[in-house]
Amino acid sequence: MPLSEAQKEKMKQKRARILETAIVLFAEAGYEGTTIKQVAAKAGISFGSVFTYFETKETLFHAAVTEPLDHFSKKILDFDDASEKPLEELENMIGQHIETYASLSAYLNLVSYVISHHNLFPETFEELDAFHETLKGKVARLVENGQQKGVLLEQEIEHTVTGYTSLLMGLRLNLIDEPASDLWAKFIPIALQLFGPRYH
Amino acid sequence: MPLSEAQKEKMKQKRARILETAIVLFAEAGYEGTTIKQVAAKAGISFGSVFTYFETKETLFHAAVTEPLDHFSKKILDFDDASEKPLEELENMIGQHIETYASLSAYLNLVSYVISHHNLFPETFEELDAFHETLKGKVARLVENGQQKGVLLEQEIEHTVTGYTSLLMGLRLNLIDEPASDLWAKFIPIALQLFGPRYH
Amino acid sequence: MPLSEAQKEKMKQKRARILETAIVLFAEAGYEGTTIKQVAAKAGISFGSVFTYFETKETLFHAAVTEPLDHFSKKILDFDDASEKPLEELENMIGQHIETYASLSAYLNLVSYVISHHNLFPETFEELDAFHETLKGKVARLVENGQQKGVLLEQEIEHTVTGYTSLLMGLRLNLIDEPASDLWAKFIPIALQLFGPRYH
Amino acid sequence: MPLSEAQKEKMKQKRARILETAIVLFAEAGYEGTTIKQVAAKAGISFGSVFTYFETKETLFHAAVTEPLDHFSKKILDFDDASEKPLEELENMIGQHIETYASLSAYLNLVSYVISHHNLFPETFEELDAFHETLKGKVARLVENGQQKGVLLEQEIEHTVTGYTSLLMGLRLNLIDEPASDLWAKFIPIALQLFGPRYH
DNA sequence: TATGAATGAGGTTTCATTCAT
DNA sequence: TATGAATGAAACCTCATTCAT
Structure with a gap:
């Protein structure tokens, strides 16, 4: 039955x-x-x-870390790296990222826990890392696009992007008890500075 | 005896x-x-x-987190927030910070663990947070100095500083297995961008 | 319905x-x-x-041990203790017993488990023991018959019979992975020795 | 210290x-x-x-089964398979075996448990089995000796010996609550019959 | 002071049994 | 009747802590 x-x-x-x-x-x-x-x-x-x-506590942990990734990545990768207006796109992307990071306090805390302790959870970490690489790749293409169009300062792209995702994770850590709020939005222009925006 | x-x-x-x-x-x-x-x-x-x-495991944990703070804070707070050349001072400070963060992998991993789990270790966290506030205060004064002297973009100081310490922690997390090396130095100019440097 | x-x-x-x-x-x-x-x-x-x-696991266990007893006892008690040719009857009986023990590996393993752990399963053991007594009684009568007719050595009957059922159980234990085969038949003359056969 | x-x-x-x-x-x-x-x-x-x-329950179990083997084997293997008087030697051996089996109720019950469930405890069983082979080998040589000297019936040696150790184990099972006592000694002549003693 | 045996609370996991569907 | 999700008792084992030496 x-x-x-x-x-x-x-x-x-x-x-x-x-x-x-x-x-x-x-x-x-x-x-x-x-x-x-x-x-x-x-x-x-x-x-x-x-x-x-x-099945086990480990299984539960793995699922808790990896299953939300789908939903999360959809929101995080939702920008156009080939946009004609890369500066605007970048700003929108940052806004969307900040908003998402602001709203997923517990989950992102868990993510940073797994990264910190990646030796304990190698397979779980692997999946997070794969997503991280995807994200960095797409942001990198947008930055390159921006630099080529002259709206971003010409600086080392890879490190810029790593700096950016680091900033996001670091904010999540520093604002650990800060609920999603207007406060978070204040960090959008700060984060944008990282990319060296050039207005004409 | x-x-x-x-x-x-x-x-x-x-x-x-x-x-x-x-x-x-x-x-x-x-x-x-x-x-x-x-x-x-x-x-x-x-x-x-x-x-x-x-005495107990808890005591050991507390000591492991807080005792290195003295040494750490000396290196981290070693800059002049009233410097006559705030941009140079800022750059030097960032260099010193990056170097320090690069060299203290295990300790800073532990610090971010305590921050993440501050509800579990409220007293230990308190001490870290106090230091963090001190650091942010001093950096804020340097930034204010720089903005007044016109070498830094006029932007919200408090958030800039929070962004900066977030970036440092985020880098430590992202470069978790990266030993102190030239790679870390590459992030100095990136971090500097956060403050909106203005060269004349 | x-x-x-x-x-x-x-x-x-x-x-x-x-x-x-x-x-x-x-x-x-x-x-x-x-x-x-x-x-x-x-x-x-x-x-x-x-x-x-x-109803319960215990019920299942009890049934698993006792229900096959009916079928088993029919095969095992199928000899004539008042036979006119007790030596032949004894030999046939042993053959039949050996064959049966050879073919019921799992069941007899279970039986010896219950005997070994009779304190854990007193009621289940009781039924096995009752059958064992019946068996020993009938074999004893055949042996007595044989001794009276002078075809068996006059030795203590009860112990002889206990020795015989012990041998059967011991063989089942020692030949635990031995499937029913010619090998088993080799033990018929050995077992017969136990009774001290006298040929004239 | x-x-x-x-x-x-x-x-x-x-x-x-x-x-x-x-x-x-x-x-x-x-x-x-x-x-x-x-x-x-x-x-x-x-x-x-x-x-x-x-270390673990398994370790304890293994030790409980194998450690007494040393002491046990000394008592059980203490006979002379090349004796000049093999029939006497055999009788003495049986007496010693019966006595030992009578006195080690719990341990031998455990041994038979391991044999029955050898698939669950393969390594533990291995050690028991090795000892069993040693024992059977030595008894076999004594039987051969006896057959050559004409004091034992010429019958298949290997099966005789297997029958004998089976009888011992079977007795231990059947007399499970019987403490060491005179009763056990009654089985010495019965067991001897198995070997087909020939008196002249 | 240094050691490590002794203790038992508390963790994960298994499993017989109940019961709603 | 057949199914399997839900439950919680009880198993093994770990580990912080105590304490005798």
């Missing part, structure tokens, strides 16, 4: 709830500092049920 | 060795992921001895 | 399949080492269904 | 006590049915301490 559609839907939601809870708790206390019992309690289910949805 | 000077010296060294080891291990694996046994083994002593020098 | 005959038959077969599987697994891994999930998987049904046929 | 001799001695005794307890409990309830907590309680120590002496 296969599960009914309604049941499947319910399970999907439960799984999502566990994952959300796990992201928050892993972000707050790290892998070892988080217990399955805590996750279960906060997700409102018995701790045994966590194992219905995730 | 009071301890001889030689004994005192030996104990001091042992304590220092434990602390160094603890920094590395706490940085690699976090608080819960690190065991006293590991620290003792890597420091080359019996695990019982760790408790001779540090 | 009463079940149709076909359904009843199907259920009977399913129950038998579970029991067979349980015998093999309990024999291989013991009571605690065997899980209902394993039994269900190997029997090709959902683990929930096992509980449709057997 | 190394441990004092007195401490070492104490630890040795504690280890032995754990092992003894483990033998009894593993024999009674099998591997899965025995808990470290039970072993610790019965040995009169905290359950954490068990892990000071044995």
Whole structure:
């Protein structure tokens, strides 16, 4: 007797709830500092049920880190690196990035935790790193575009881009308890400076 | 029977060795992921001895995070915010900062771990935060100085400074396995851009 | 709505399949080492269904040990203790016993497990023991018959019989992976020696 | 500061006590049915301490099965397979074996458990099996000796010997709660029959 | 002071059993 | 009747801490 559609839907939601809870708790206390019992309690289910949805704690951790990447990357990669107006595009991109980073406090805290401890979670880190490379590549093309069109200062592209993603992660760390707010928007022009904008 | 000077010296060294080891291990694996046994083994002593020098694991952690701050802050705050040539001073400061951040991989990884998990270590975080505020204050004064002298773009000072320290932390995170090297120096001009330098 | 005959038959077969599987697994891994999930998987049904046929794991275990006894005892007790030719009868009996023991590897392994751990399964053991007593009684009568007719050495009957069933169980243990084969038949004359056969 | 001799001695005794307890409990309830907590309680120590002496439950089990083998094998292999009076030697050997098997109830129950479940404990079984082969080899030489001297019936030696060790194990199983007593001695002449003794 | 054996709380995970579908 | 998600007791094992030597 296969599960009914309604049941499947319910399970999907439960799984999502566990994952959300796990992201928050892993972000707050790290892998070892988080217990399955805590996750279960906060997700409102018995701790045994966590194992219905995730084989092991490790599996849960991996899923908590990598599954949101899809959604995240869509928002983060949504800009045109071949734009005719690269300066405007860059500014929009930065705005979108800042907004996204502002709104994903727990998740990005978790991401930086994995990066810091990449030796402990090599496979999980791998996926994050792959995305990071993709992001840097696309931003690099936009910067190159801007430099060629003369609206950005000619400086070493690769380092500029690394500096930019570093700034984003660093902001997320420094503004750790700062909810998404107008404050974040204030950093848009600052971040833009990094690229050496040239207005004519 | 009071301890001889030689004994005192030996104990001091042992304590220092434990602390160094603890920094590395706490940085690699976090608080819960690190065991006293590991620290003792890597420091080359019996695990019982760790408790001779540090009452509890928590004490050790706190010491590992806060004790290096003195040395660190000396290097980091060593610039003149009232300099007559603020742009040069800024550039030198950035160089010194980058160099310091490049050379303290494990320690700064640990610092960012504490910031990320500040709810778990409120008192330890407090001390880091106090230093961070001091640093931002002094950099802010230098920036103000530079803006007044017209060598820096007039932009919101507080956010500029937060952006700058964010960039430093972000770089440390992104270049996590990058040893101190020429590569790091490449980020000096990039970081400088953040402040909007104006050459005449 | 009463079940149709076909359904009843199907259920009977399913129950038998579970029991067979349980015998093999309990024999291989013991009571605690065997899980209902394993039994269900190997029997090709959902683990929930096992509980449709057997109330608890204990019930299943008891059934796995005792239900085959009927069939087993029929084969094992199939000899004539009042035979006119007790030596021939004895030899035939041994042959039949050896053959049966050879062919019921898993089941007899399970039986010896229950005997070994009789304190854990007192009621189950009771039934095995009752059968064992029956068997020993009947063999004892045949031996007595043989001794009276002068074709068996006059030796303590009870111990001879215990020795004989011990030998059977011991062989089953020692030849644990030996499938039913000619090899087993080689033990018939050896076993016969135990009774001190006297040929005239 | 190394441990004092007195401490070492104490630890040795504690280890032995754990092992003894483990033998009894593993024999009674099998591997899965025995808990470290039970072993610790019965040995009169905290359950954490068990892990000071044995890394894992598996290690403890292996030690419980194999360590007594040394002592056991000395008693069991103590006969002269080249004796000038093989029939007497055989009888003495049987007496010694029966006595030993009678006195080692728990341990031999454990041994038969391992044999029954050899797939679960392949390495542990290996050691038992090696000893069994040694024993069978030596008994076989004594039997050959006896057959050559005409005091034993000429029958297949290998199977005779396997029959004999099977009988011993089977007796241990059947007399599971029978303490060492005169009863056991009654089985000496029965066992002897297996070899077909010829008196002249 | 240095050592490491002893302790037991608490972690992850397994699994028999219940029960809604 | 058949299924398998939900539950929580209990297993093994780790580890901070204590304390005797």
